[in-house]
Amino acid sequence: MIKVKIAVNGQQWEFSGEMNILQLLHEIGMVAELVAVEVNQAILDKKEFQSHFLKNGDQVEIINFVGGGNQ
Numbered sequence: 001m002i003k004v005k006i007a008v009n010g011q012q013w014e015f016s017g018e019m020n021i022l023q024l025l026h027e028i029g030m031v032a033e034l035v036a037v038e039v040n041q042a043i044l045d046k047k048e049f050q051s052h053f054l055k056n057g058d059q060v061e062i063i064n065f066v067g068g069g070n071q
Contacts, residue, residue: 006058021049024060036063 005014008028015027021044025032037044038061044052054060 004054004056006054006056006060008060009062015054018053020051020053024054025049025062028062030062030064034065036065037061038063 001016002018003014003016004019005012007013008024013028015024019027021037021039022032025035025037032046032049037049039052039054040059
């Protein structure tokens with residue numbers, strides 16, 4: 001089985017087998033609709049989350065959007 005080691009927001013992760021961005025987000029408990037994802041300094045369009053598979057050594061940055069409003 002293939003081992004994939006990546007960094008997510010500076011933290012090292014290791015997975016068995018191939019994983020796309022949607023699977024990564026699910027694995028770490030994040031909702032795709034509420035985040036922006038950058039892989040190796042390239043921002044991905046949400047349409048790419050299912051088709052972009054992570055490779056060993058990838059650097060992933062995930063920005064989580066938090067809603068708010070006026071009081």
